[in-house]
Amino acid sequence: MPESAANIARNEKLRQRLQFYEDLGLAPFYRDRSSSSSQSVQPHWPASLSDSASQIMKESPLPKSAPMTPATTSRSVAPLGSSGPLLFDAANKLSTETLLQIRDDLGECTRCKLHGTRHTIVFGDGNPKAQLIFVGEGPGADEDAQGLPFVGRAGKLLTQMIEAMGLNRRDVYICNVVKCRPPGNRQPEPDEVAACSPFLFRQLDSIKPKVIVCLGATAFQTLLQTNRSISHYRGQWLDYRGFKMLPTYHPAYLLRNPAAKADVWKDLQKVMAELGLEVKKKAK
Numbered sequence: 001m002p003e004s005a006a007n008i009a010r011n012e013k014l015r016q017r018l019q020f021y022e023d024l025g026l027a028p029f030y031r032d033r034s035s036s037s038s039q040s041v042q043p044h045w046p047a048s049l050s051d052s053a054s055q056i057m058k059e060s061p062l063p064k065s066a067p068m069t070p071a072t073t074s075r076s077v078a079p080l081g082s083s084g085p086l087l088f089d090a091a092n093k094l095s096t097e098t099l100l101q102i103r104d105d106l107g108e109c110t111r112c113k114l115h116g117t118r119h120t121i122v123f124g125d126g127n128p129k130a131q132l133i134f135v136g137e138g139p140g141a142d143e144d145a146q147g148l149p150f151v152g153r154a155g156k157l158l159t160q161m162i163e164a165m166g167l168n169r170r171d172v173y174i175c176n177v178v179k180c181r182p183p184g185n186r187q188p189e190p191d192e193v194a195a196c197s198p199f200l201f202r203q204l205d206s207i208k209p210k211v212i213v214c215l216g217a218t219a220f221q222t223l224l225q226t227n228r229s230i231s232h233y234r235g236q237w238l239d240y241r242g243f244k245m246l247p248t249y250h251p252a253y254l255l256r257n258p259a260a261k262a263d264v265w266k267d268l269q270k271v272m273a274e275l276g277l278e279v280k281k282k283a284k
């Protein structure tokens, strides 16, 4: 009997997921989950949201009465220039704005030249009370067409990463520095980042996450107000106005450089530990 289309699609999805774990060097985990020979840190199998993950995402965000002081917060970062303080001033730590109010304020935005080539504003997607936010650079063609962040090839990889953490996309919040697609997927220009990033800051202040993961250099440089390379800071805890922030590689970079997936997985394990998610370590 010929295989049904649903079965073929399911098998393909499973194949892609297994390939993702292969790329992370986690093949022994799903070949033999009871084996104690591996020293690698293993993800929770992401077939469904784990109890611990579900619980932590239901909890209210922690109060932010005192700034966090991770070990790396004393790092100095180069300022972007005169526009830097203005960008910071645009955000309000005590914000009680809702995401809906911020989206209403954005409206059919024409604040920068990206409005002329976009099809859809991609504001953000996910849990408005998420404890974990992923911030990318800007929408691509698929996102521009669908109005949702990270739905193309890089988005599928991000979804796999989220599921490998034992979470679901609906548990986290995902957005970008700029809300409109830069033509040809070029990097957003400084004036575009300056025009759009205050809405990102307001989104972060509204959600008040426990952890912000910056996907790629643009997100990292925008939040940290620096022009330094992400490679110096990738995988390190930094402070963004009292929020714990960790930069890692963008999924699009991982598509071009699969070997870097293992580094990203190490970074995500730090995030999992910070959020109290299950990080399984094999016995020595």
Ligand code: SF4
Pocket: 106, 109, 110, 111, 112, 113, 114, 115, 121, 178, 179, 180, 192, 195, 196
């Ligand atoms: S990128 Fe941001 S600031 Fe520029 S037009 Fe789009 S929504 Fe407005």
